[in-house]
Amino acid sequence: MDVRHLQYFLEVVKQKSFTKAAETLHITQPTISKMIKDIEDEYGVPLLERTGRKAVMTDAGEIVFKHAQKIVQSFDDLTNELSDLMNIKRGKITIGLPPMVGAYFFPRVLGRFREAYPDIMIQVFEAGAKKVMNDVESGALEIGVVVQPVDLKLFHTISFVKESLRLVVHPEHPLAVKEEVKLIELKDEPFILFREDFALHDQIIQTCIQAGYKPKIAYESSQWDFISQLAAAKLGVALLPETICKELNRKKVSVIKLVEPVIPWQLAIVWRKDRYLSFAAREWIAFTKKFL
Structure with missing residues (x-):
């Protein structure tokens, strides 16, 4: 088993579907099914059950999910740190924006940032501030815009409204x-x-x-x-x-x-204090802070 097995498993759990996970990862469904079966065979326990069209975690699956998140996060941190060390100004940022916030405060910021950093891809996810907060906390998003107050022990913040x-x-x-x-x-x-x-x-x-x-x-x-x-x-x-x-x-x-x-x-940009932040994300935060 390698980190890809865990990445694929996490995506199936996130999408609650083998088919949707395969589409997101741009691989075939048999490939992703085999990867999950490899993990199950290695540990001798079923991780997912198909309930109708949904894939639901077993008790063993929940344990693997908890540890897989940490392992994949550590692997991503390693990759990002090495990329930064090589000064490759490329990458991807995942940002969560509540709909009314995104429409009023960020189109120009995103446009100007794209001009300055054309090789950095920005993925914007629209959701309510509560979900954005939860996704930043879980690591599903690097950066989020939320309504204050926030847990200052857990998050760095930049207030802007x-x-x-x-x-x-x-x-x-x-x-x-x-x-x-x-x-x-x-x-x-x-x-x-x-x-x-x-x-x-x-x-x-x-x-x-x-x-x-x-x-x-x-x-x-x-x-x-x-x-x-x-x-x-x-x-x-x-x-x-x-x-x-x-x-x-x-x-x-x-x-x-x-x-x-x-x-x-009151609005704030937030990111986790205890997680490595990629070069791309750090540049976006610095750029946005000046712009706002």
């Missing part, structure tokens, strides 16, 4: 005439929230609970523009960052300052 949330309602809503609204005034309102994998989902719910009530959730979405459209259709109230609110059509919605309490929206 400090805003607060605003209330978004239909112009005919009774609260639309006010200059500012207290959170408790939304007690009986139906809320339109981001999905559970977005940090703002939990943040808004927890802040409402601290204010004395549990919000009534009418709709959830991963798209801020759809959330604003639902508010414009009188289907509930929404809480969106200032940057997003600047893009809204004020004929269709009213944006009001939220107070008591103010709900912060």
Whole structure:
């Protein structure tokens, strides 16, 4: 068994499918199946079970998965360090961006970086901030953009946005005439929230609970523009960052300052403190820090 066996095993677990893993790795399915069987034969235990179209880990598979992650990470670190030593300015960066963050803050950064480093490939994965955080923590992503606060014992951070949330309602809503609204005034309102994998989902719910009530959730979405459209259709109230609110059509919605309490929206670039960071990733961080 060599490191490729473990890399292929990890990809099958990630994709939950032999077929999808083979497509991602650009190899045939029989090849990847044989690699997994080689590991099973070597240790004498089954690692994966096919349940319908999905591949599910056995108890033995979970043990191999835990150690395989560490081994493959160490191998990648070795490869990256040797590449850096040879000063080969090539490589690949995996970055996680929440959808609304990526759309507003990073297109120009990514474009300028590509001009400066044409041989570095950037893979951008869009997901809610909670998933991005988890993927950076697990090593699935090198770098992520998340909503603060974060665990400073685990992550390096670069803060680049400090805003607060605003209330978004239909112009005919009774609260639309006010200059500012207290959170408790939304007690009986139906809320339109981001999905559970977005940090703002939990943040808004927890802040409402601290204010004395549990919000009534009418709709959830991963798209801020759809959330604003639902508010414009009188289907509930929404809480969106200032940057997003600047893009809204004020004929269709009213944006009001939220107070008591103010709900912060603070963004940061994060990466693990205890993992080797490739030359490409370090250059991207330094470049982005200057740009932002």
